[in-house]
Amino acid sequence: MRVAIIGGGAAGFFAAIHVKINYPNTSVIIFEKTKKLLAKVKVSGGGRCNVTNGCTNIKELAENYPRGSKQLRKLFGFFSTADTMKWFEERGVALTIQEDNCVFPVSQNSQSIIDCLMNETRRFGIEIKIDSGVKSIFRNEKENNLTLILDSGEHLFFDKTIVTTGGQPKREKYNWLQEPGHEIVEPLPSLFTFNMPDESIRELMGIVVENASATIRSTKLKASGPLLVTHWGMSGPAILKLSAFGARVLSEMNYDFFVHINWNNIQNETEIKEKLATLVDQNGYKHIGNVRFPEIPQRLWDYLLDKVEILKDKPANQLTQKEQNKLINVLSNDAYKVKGKTTFKEEFVTCGGVSLEDISFKSMQSKKVKGVYFAGEVIDVDGVTGGYNFQAAWTTAFIAAKLIPE
Numbered sequence: 001m002r003v004a005i006i007g008g009g010a011a012g013f014f015a016a017i018h019v020k021i022n023y024p025n026t027s028v029i030i031f032e033k034t035k036k037l038l039a040k041v042k043v044s045g046g047g048r049c050n051v052t053n054g055c056t057n058i059k060e061l062a063e064n065y066p067r068g069s070k071q072l073r074k075l076f077g078f079f080s081t082a083d084t085m086k087w088f089e090e091r092g093v094a095l096t097i098q099e100d101n102c103v104f105p106v107s108q109n110s111q112s113i114i115d116c117l118m119n120e121t122r123r124f125g126i127e128i129k130i131d132s133g134v135k136s137i138f139r140n141e142k143e144n145n146l147t148l149i150l151d152s153g154e155h156l157f158f159d160k161t162i163v164t165t166g167g168q169p170k171r172e173k174y175n176w177l178q179e180p181g182h183e184i185v186e187p188l189p190s191l192f193t194f195n196m197p198d199e200s201i202r203e204l205m206g207i208v209v210e211n212a213s214a215t216i217r218s219t220k221l222k223a224s225g226p227l228l229v230t231h232w233g234m235s236g237p238a239i240l241k242l243s244a245f246g247a248r249v250l251s252e253m254n255y256d257f258f259v260h261i262n263w264n265n266i267q268n269e270t271e272i273k274e275k276l277a278t279l280v281d282q283n284g285y286k287h288i289g290n291v292r293f294p295e296i297p298q299r300l301w302d303y304l305l306d307k308v309e310i311l312k313d314k315p316a317n318q319l320t321q322k323e324q325n326k327l328i329n330v331l332s333n334d335a336y337k338v339k340g341k342t343t344f345k346e347e348f349v350t351c352g353g354v355s356l357e358d359i360s361f362k363s364m365q366s367k368k369v370k371g372v373y374f375a376g377e378v379i380d381v382d383g384v385t386g387g388y389n390f391q392a393a394w395t396t397a398f399i400a401a402k403l404i405p406e
Contacts, residue, residue, distance in 0.1 A: 001023060001025075001026045001027070001159045001160065002026070002027045002029075002157070002158045002159050002160075003016075003019050003023075003026055003027070003028045003029075003158060003159065003160045003161070003162070003403070004028075004029055004031060004134075004146075004148055004156070004158040004160075004161045004162070005019075005028065005029065005030045005031065005161075005162050005164060006031050006134045006137075006148075006161060006162070006163045006164060006165055007030075007031070007032065007163065007164035007165040007166060007376070007378070008030050008031070008032030008034075008036075008037040008038065008128065008130070009037075009038060009039065009040055009041070009164060009165075009166050009376065009393070010038065010040065010041050010117075010376065010390055010393045010394070010397075011164035011166070011375040011376025011377070011378075011393035011394075011396060011397040012030055012032075012162075012164035012375075012376070012397075013030065013037075013038065013117040013118075013120075013121060014117070014375075014393065014394050014397035014398065014401075015162045015164055015373075015375050015397035015398075015400050015401045016028050016030050016121060016124075016126050016162075016401075017117070017120045017121060017124060017126070017401075018397065018398055018401030018402075019162070019401045019403065020124035020125075020126060021124075021401075022401055022402060022403070023403070027127075028124070028126045028127070029126070029127040029128075029129060030121070030126060030127070030128045030129065031129050031132045031133070031134055031148075031150070032128065032129065032130050032131075032132065033131070033132065033133030033134070033151070033165075034130065034131070035130050035131060036130075037114075037118075037128065037130065038113075038114050038117060038118075040166065041110055041113055041114055041117075041390075042110050042111075042114060043110070044110060044390065045102070045104060045110070047109070047110055048104050048105070048108045048109060048110060049104065049105060049109075049110030049112070049113045049390075050102045050103065050104060050385075050386065050387040050390065051084065051088065051095065051103050051104065051105065051113055051387060051390055052081045052084040052085060052103045052387045052390055052391045052394070053081055053101050053102060053103060053386050053387040053388055053391060054081065054097040054098075054101040054102070054103055055081060055101055056080065056081055056082050058073060058076045058077060058080060059073065061073075061076055061080065061081060061388075061391075062076065064383050064384050064386065064388045065381060065382065065383045065384075065388065065392065066190070066244050066245045066247065066351065066382060066383075066384070067351050067356075067380050067381055067382055068356060068379070068380065068381030068382070068392065071356060071361045071381070072381065072392060072395065072396075074361060075361060075395050075396065075399055076395060078395070078398065078399060079394065079395045079398040079399065080391075080395070081103070081387075081391055083398075084103075084390075084391060084394050085103060087394075088105075088113070088116060091116050091119075091120065092116065093105055093112050093113065093116050094106040094107075100226075100237075100386070101386065102386050102387050103387055132150055132151070132152070133150065133151040134148050134149070134150055134151070134176070135149055135150065135151050135176055136148070136149040136176055136179065137149075137161060137163075137176065137177075137180060137369070137372065138179075138180055138369075139180070139369050139370060139371065139372075140157075143157070145157050145158060145159055145371070146158050146159070146160070146161050146369075146371050146372065148161065159371065160371045160372075160373065160403050161371065161372050161373070162364075162372075162373045162374070162375055162397075162400045162401070163177065163354075163372060163373070163374050163375075163378055164374075164375045164376045164378060164393075164397065165376075165378045166376055166377045166378055167187065167349060167350030167352070167353060167377035167378070167382070168187055168350065168353070168378075169187060169189070169350060170187070171184065171186060171187060173187075174187070174353065174354070177354060177378075180368055180369045180372075181358075181368035181369065182354050182355065182358050182366065182368050182369075183354075183355040183357065183358055184352070184353065184354060184355065185351075185352040185353060185354075185355050185380045186352050187350045187351070187352035187353060188247050188248060188251045188350060188351050188352055189243075189247065189251075189341065189343070189349070189350060189351075190243065190244045190247040190349045190350055190351045190382050191240050191243055191244050191349040191382075191384070191385055192240075192243045192341040192342060192343055193230065193232070193233060193234065193235035193239060193240070193243070193341065193342045193343075194233045194234045194235070194239055194243070194259060194336075194338045194341065195232050195233045195255075195338065195339055195340035195341060195342055196232070196233035196234065196336055196337060196338055196339070197232075197233075197339055197340070198337055198339070199233065199336050199337060200303075201229055201234075201303065201336065202229070202230070202231055202232065202233060203303075204229045204299050204300060204303055205229055205230050205231040206228075206229065206230075207228070207229045207297050207299055207300050208226055208227070208228050208229075208236065208297075209226065209227045209263055209295065209296065209297065209300065210226050210295060211224065211225065211226070211264075211265045211295065212224065212225070212226070212227040212238055212261055212262060212263050212264075212265055213238065213261070213262040213265040213267075214227065214234075214238050214239060214242050214259055214260065214261055214262075215242075215259070215260045215262075216242065216246055216249070216250070216257055216258070216259055216260075217257060217258040217259070217260060217335070218257075219246065219249055221242055221245060221246040221249060222242070223237075223238050223239075223241035223242040223245065224238055224241075224265050225237035225238040225241060226238060227239060227261065229300075232342055233336075233338065233342075234259070234261075234336070237384075237385060237386070239259075240384060240385045241384045241385070242259075243341070244349075244351075244382065244383070244384045244385075245384075247351045247382075248351065250341075255338065255339070255340050255341050256338070256339055256340075257337075257338050258335050258336065258337055258338065259335070259336050259338050260333050260334065260335050260336075261333075261334045261335075261336065262331070262332050262333065262334075263293075263295075263296055263300070263304075263331050263332075263334060264293060264295060264296075264331055264332065266332065269328065269332060272328050272331060272332050273324075273328055275293065276324060276327065276328060276331075279291055279292075279293070279316065280316045280317050280319060280324075281317070283316045283317070284315070284316065284317050285315040285316070285317060286315065286316055287312060287313045287314065287315065287316070288305065288310060288311075288312060288314050288315070288316045288319060289301070289302060289305060289311075289312025289313060290312075291316045293331070296331075304327070304330050304331065304334070305327075307330055307334075308323070308326040308327055308329075308330050309326075310323050310326070310327060349377070349382055349389055350377065350382065351380065351382045352380055353377065353378050353379050353380045353381075354374055354378055354379045354380065355380055356379065356380050356381070359374055359379060360406055361399075362404065362406070363399065363400070363402065363403075363404035363405075363406055364396055364399045364400035365400075365404065365405075365406055370405075371405075373400040373403065374396070374400065375393065375396040375397040375399075375400040376392070376393040376396060376397065377389065377392075377393065379396070381396070
């Protein structure tokens with residue numbers, strides 16, 4: 001049997017290795033259109049590679065995928081985060097789970113993951129062809145095989161093909177998959193940070209609030225977690241999660257909207273009132289600038305007081321009711337104008353791709369072209385930041401590599 005893997009990224013390598021594990025006598029070739037193999041693995045996690053997430057509860061794990069959650073929940077029963085960690089550790093890659101549940105190599109270097117995958121491909125005798133893009137694929141019913149046409153014009157024949165070309169920012173990059181009948185869901189950016197060119201909070205760049213919540217005005221979109229103020233606006237898990245779940249809505253808004261921040265992530269306003277009242281009672285004549293909620297960094301506290309025009313040297317117990325109300329409001333419902341987005345680090349994640357309706361998730365086989373399978377971000381599946389996108393790649397590749405005929 002001859003099997004082609006189209007795409008030399010995480011899903012492609014994992015699929016190729018598992019095809020050889022499942023079918024040792026099979027000839028497997030990875031086709032990569034560029035000169036770079038495992039490019040996204042290299043830059044992931046700031047070059048450390050956030051290989052998966054430490055969450056082992058399948059229901060909770062699946063909730064971190066804005067698209068594909070239902071389908072992945074079933075697949076995680078076959079290959080989950082614990083399986084990923086075991087797989088790499090059995091091959092000599094020591095892993096560590098951080099406090100935020102992100103899993104990294106102990107080496108803190110993505111090269112550890114790259115070396116492991118490259119070593120496995122060499123061990124199994126998997127052929128790799130770089131500068132070998134595939135521009136067309138079609139089925140020959142008479143010969144019961146598949147024809148791949150390379151960018152060079154060369155025609156090659158395979159029994160099975162696994163497509164792992166990753167997420168693409170431009171719709172036309174999927175044309176070759178649309179030609180044999182696959183529906184393509186419009187690709188859009190996911191996992192991006194918010195630009196706030198007109199907001200002075202950017203002067204507080206570097207400040208992190210460990211547990212904030214963010215909502216988008218006029219929508220039901222909401223996310224919570226650490227929030228980072230940057231020199232261009234806001235980032236951090238709370239914002240990235242919001243961008244992922246709101247990818248399509250925010251695109252429709254042309255990335256021009258208001259985000260509301262609850263700096264305490266306390267949803268009950270009465271609770272915030274009581275918290276402020278206690279703060280005032282306990283600190284009497286101390287200046288309000290020196291009395292803050294412990295989870296609010298001092299620079300942010302000063303900024304918020306200035307924003308609602310409360311003098312920092314005013315004694316805490318002399319705040320008027322109006323001033324207390326303004327402070328409660330800015331702590332629980334602080335609004336900022338967003339105009340534009342920025343890609344998170346060097347990681348480009350898209351929603352969109354091959355429609356979930358066109359794939360059988362028992363096998364990852366195409367419903368349109370027999371013998372063609374899919375894995376990774378080429379399909380309309382994406383996760384929030386934290387190792388979830390890699391886990392989707394490992395899991396779908398593991399299933400696709402079974403090459404189950406349907």
